[in-house]
Amino acid sequence: MVETEAYLGPEDPASHASTRSGITNRNRMMFEAPGVAYVYRIYGVHWCLNVITGAEGEGQGVLIRGVEPTVGVESMARRRHGRRPLAAGPGRAAQALGVDGSLNGHHLSHTPLELLTGWTIADADVAITGRVGVAKAAEWPLRFFVRGSTGVSKASPHPGQRDALPPSP
DNA sequence: ACTCCGATTGTT
């Protein structure tokens, strides 16, 4: 998992948990407990996988934007119908991992999808930029990716951005 | 009920 984007709770204008709508049928899994998957359909075409990270009710989650294939490459290629890149980008990553709407709301410890942790990545190898494809608060430095990884979706939209922080809640 | 549009991708 080499590229992610954080979406904060109701105070984040770009988040589906934004206070504008409150809790709806679409975004309600954002407010679930940490480790729950929030999967939603974008542009009527692709699935996007988020992992809830905030405490229950907080509405914080992390969008999985890019995966660098290491094991199971054959399966990923099959699910992607041989298209490249295999898993760089949220839609591609979800498809490569076999994620669809049926996973929405399931805790990741209770699904075929297993989240492995334990890798250490040096801070110097992690780039932090603004978020991709959002209309509001795009400049908030909440996109994280491993420099040079083939699993990263695209070049940084806001090069060099590393300092600014989102407003404290 | 009706319109608008999106945390994207693939093709022209």
Added chain:
DNA sequence: ACAATCGGAGTA
């Protein structure tokens, strides 16, 4: 540059 594709969310 643009189509694909559809349900959520906002407006009435």
